[in-house]
Amino acid sequence: MTTTVNGRPIDAVPRPGQVLRTFLREHGCFEVKKGCDAGDCGACTVLLDDVPVHSCITPAHRAEGAEVTTVAGLGSPEHPHPVQQAFVAAGGYQCGFCTAGMIVTAQALQPGDDLTQKLKGNLCRCTGYRAIEDAIHGASSIEHPAAGDAAGRSVAPPAAWRVVTGREEYTLDSFEPFRSTSALAHLAVLGAPHPHARIRTIDTRRAEAAPGVIAVLTHRDSPATLFSTGRHENRLDDPDDTLVFDPVIRFVGQRVAAVVAESAAAAELAARMIEVEYDLLPAVFDPELARRPGAPLLHDDKTPETSRIAAPERNTAAETRGERGDVSAALASADIVVSGEWRTGRIAHASLETHATRGWLDGDGRLVLRTSTQVPYLVRDEIARIFDLDRDRVRVFATRVGGGFGGKQELLTEDLVTLAVLRTGRAVQYEFTRQDEFRIAPGRHPMRLRVALGARRDGTLTAIDVDELSDTGAYGNHSAGVMFHSLHESLAVYRCENVRVHGQAVYTNNPPSGAFRGYGLGQVIFAIESAIDELAGRLGLDPFEIRRRNAVRPGDPLVTTDEDPGDVAFDGADGLRQCLDLVEAALAADAPAVREGGLGALMSMPPTAEEIASGEWRIGTGVALAMIATIPPRGHYAEATVRRVPGEDHDFEIEVGTAEFGNGSTTVHAQLAATALGTTPQRIRIRQSDTALPGARHDTGAYGSAGSVVAGKAVYTAALRLAEQLRAGGPDEATATHDGTPRTVAFNVQAVRVAVRPASGEVRVLRSVQAVDAGTVLNPAQLRGQVEGGVAQAFGSALYENVVLEQGVVVTDRFRQYHIPQFADLPRTEVLFAQTHSPLGPLGAKSMSEAPYNPVAPAIANAIRDALGVRPYALPLTRDVVWRLANGTDPAARPDVS
Structure with missing residues (x-):
């Protein structure tokens, strides 16, 4: 077969049944990615005689005599295609794995095309699609600051041009070292x-x-x-x-x-x-049954002493109990008690x-x-x-x-x-x-949560009681960490003298669970914020007001029970109240315009006045808040070295251990070092995520958003030291470490306005607003993208996504069965920043990549409750679930107030 790929003739015989994707990669076109090999995600999109095709389902022989163009054939970093330039200017990617296919699809668009249709074959898990739409329409958010002025600016990532032209390497994007060693x-x-x-x-x-x-x-x-x-x-x-x-x-x-x-x-x-x-x-798939006497035991061949399993004889991987005050007495004497049982499902990372x-x-x-x-x-x-x-x-x-997202x-x-x-x-x-x-890859822990809240008639919380049952699956990876983390900030965000928690992570014969964005907070916050909203409704209080009355304030201890180590504290301004104010004001203002055929065009389409008056559509508004520690607990360390190494395209070099997977830490590291050294990020070369680096002997890793506030602090400190040394004529290299202490907290507030159609269960998100307390914003465009991506992922968890198991067998094992949000599924989220400064983070910054996910699902549930008058108790809120809620056939919808 003879074909032309990016202007280069290739004469080769495809294997019987070979698809174009593998054929191209075997000939060095590593920019053609594998995301699904089923034609669902678009990461492998190429042009076949100028027509975009998914190369993973295109037989290689169809390229006979044809012209194949990949993203690398559109342009190079030195001579980029206009669409590639637009994606850099708008920050239209994060991890960038979908970007090659997305750009190929985008360059074939015509003016006036309906993006909800044209982009339905290209999935992005990171961005929430807003920046992609902006790139397609030529909007720009990237700045080019002067030397020493990079921090606080929306600078482009160091790898920007390599990503958009397909030159950036991912894990399997190389033949080396095998051409020079063994096959x-x-x-x-x-x-x-x-x-x-x-x-x-x-x-x-x-x-x-x-x-x-x-x-x-x-x-x-x-x-x-x-x-x-x-x-x-x-x-x-x-x-x-x-x-x-x-x-x-x-x-x-x-x-x-x-x-x-x-x-x-x-x-x-x-x-x-x-x-x-x-x-x-014998097998057991329900964690409630798995912990009962007589249940099949999964790890009875191990002991707590050798394996640190809490109770193998009860299938309990991890367990915690704790209390502060007297919760039983407080509930008995409360003017009102709201209680309920909430459930969350298994979610796939879908990187x-x-x-x-x-x-x-x-x-x-x-x-x-x-x-x-x-x-x-x-x-x-x-x-x-x-x-x-x-x-x-x-x-x-x-x-x-x-x-990554923890996976x-x-x-x-x-x-x-x-x-x-x-x-x-x-x-x-x-x-x-x-x-x-x-x-087989671990997903988010499914949880059953029983919550009881006691309060006075003025809405003041007097008791919080939470019982958590977590399905850790067949193995206990992250079982203890998720359990402990989930029961901390989700409760400690509210001032209450009487708090009780019981958590169990239980083995079942389901696939293992693991670390997932939010690390357990999203599940518990769904229950807590639903109960808080129910309390507000029963007392006739505004949902914003009940949260203002009870939320923690600077100076409050951030603890749950007497067993809590109390190693998290406020660091200054009250960002939570700023976030509540910002979101409430945004909801009172007019909604931003939505482009015809653009992001939110389908989701945000408001019903007519006649449709609302007739009851065909019902409108509801919901809000939820979340608090998260800015650094993971129980130790997080990083070492970084900055040195002066003059070269053709750089003046300084950073060695740091943190991996880049769309979290944006590499961009922030370049900005911090450039600010300290009085240069621009373009003059800094970064070597990272390699245990062989002599200047970065250890890094705990890029999770919990620690890349900015732990490794970032190490980079910034090393750069400051180097700047001082250079001024004094000293050494041209400096190293610094950071141990991740002390820890502080950041806040998020999410609000949505929805339209619900009881006859079909359809939910449209008319407004989506999130305000975040991220301290000093080091890169506004990047932070906005992280928030939008987290919100988009949470919309998926709340409305669509659920890994379905039948007797332990996953039956939703393809993207076409497991519905992650597409371009047409999402609203355009309004992102607002609180004005705070953390003395603990580099230049006052806090971490934020993980946090935006957490308050979204309860905000949606609260909005549906407001629209229908019936409380949802389980996620996801798919159309059939909402239909049953609206029509009174959901057995979980029941009175829960005493």
Whole structure:
């Protein structure tokens, strides 16, 4: 076959059945991404004779005699295409994994095109689409400040031009080092078909004899060291309950064996040849049943002392109880008590780049892992522990990562690749499919929450009682951390003398749960803010007013129970009240205009006066607030080095451990250093997320938005030291560290106005407003994008998204079944900034990437309650759920006041 790709002739024969995406990547076009391989996400979009196509479902032979153009063929960083320029000017991306396909689609648009239709085949998990729409319409938000004036400006990310032209590398976007060493081998996994079983026998002989097979790995090859896939600074935060291969199966899809072969196809074929006999064990899928006496036990072979499991005999991975004051007495004497039971489902991270690792032995025999992770240093340390390696003999690094949201704070592919490399001596690659992401990658913890609030007639809270039951799934990664975190800021945001909490994270034979944006706060805040709103309605109080009366104020202790360590405190101005005021004022003003056919054009379409008068549509308004600690608990550390290294395109260099996955920390680091050194961000080169960097010996990782306030503080301090040294004629390098203390809090307030159609259950979000307390805003355009992206992800959790399980089997394992928000699904969120300054953060900044997600779902639920007069108790609020609410057939809708 002869085809032309970006003006370059290629003469090659595609394999039988090969699609254009893999054909292009095999010929070095790494800008063509894999997000789904099902034609759902658009990350692989290319032009085939000037027509945009999804190359993952386009047979390669259709390129015969045709012209193929990828995003790299549209322009280069030196000579970009106008659409590429527009995406940089508008900040139209975050992680950037969708950007190549998005730009190819956008450049084919015609004036007047309806974007709700034209962009329906291109998904973005990060941005919320507003910046993408602005790019398409030529709007610009990027500034070009003078030297020393970068902080507080909307500067472009350092990788901007590489991202929009397809030159920025993600995890698997390279042939190196395999062209100069051994050929790359591929790993495929055989997953278990049962939710609970014991492997009786496993016969690998046919697989081992299959063409191209290098090795077959089973539990007989596995290290005996127990570990957790969840990664924290203190590895003792999570129970050690996992093996690389375990002869006991605890969820459908768990690893049974792996095949290493010369090609991915050969590995997958051989994996299906492995013959396994199982002894089936009873399974339990409901955490309420799993903790009862007589339930099947998942980890009774382990002890609390060795694995830090709270109670294996009750399937309880983690548990907490605490009380301040006397909650029972306070509830008994309260003028009014509101109580209820709320439920949240399992949510998938849906990062467009799937989990992947490539590993090899370098020339010195050192293990090298190139992997899609938020925590390369923590992965290195745990790999060294599992395989009994000297930590200095393991190098882990991340290139740009295509989305994270907490899902890449796990060790999911690195251990298998390590085992395969050490066993074979070959370079090995293991890449999740999109189905793997839904079936076996940890998602957000489903929770059942019972909440009781006691109050006086004036609305003053007198008691808060919360009972949380969390489904941690088959393994306990992040079970304790999510449980403890979820029961802190969600309650401590309200002043109340009597608070009681009980939390349990329970094992089931469902797929594991893990870290997810908000880290448990979103689930509990949904229940708390729903109950607060119900209390306001029963007392005839304005929802804003009841929150003002009860919310914490500067100087208040931010604790829940007497057992709370109290290591979080206010740092100055009352940003929460500013946020409440900003949102309330915005709702009272006219809504911003929406472009015809643009973002919000379908979602924000208001019903007519006649439709409202007839009852066909009902209007409701809802508000919710959230508080979050600006730094993760129990330790977060970073080291950074800044040095003067004059070069053609830079004057200074930063070495820092934080990974970039759309969180924007790299941009902020460049801004902070440029401000301290009196230069521009363009004159600073950043080397990052590589455990081999001599100037960044440790970094806990990019989670909890710590990239700005922990690693950022280290970068800024090092840059200030270097500036002082240079003025004094001293050394041209400076290093600084930050230990993540003290911790403070940030606030978010979200309001929505919705229209609900009882006859169909349709919900339209007419207004979406969020005000945030982020301290000094270091990059307004970037922060606005983080807020919009968090709100968009939360709209998905509230209205659409739910990983559906049937007897432990995930049945929503594709994007076309699992509805993440598309361009047409979202309103245009108004983002407002409180004017505060935190003396603890760099130049007064607080973290904010994680927080915007948390108050959105309860705001939507409160608005639906306002519209229908019936309280929702479970997420997601899909059309069928809202229809049942509106028509009185939802068994969860019941009176809950005494």
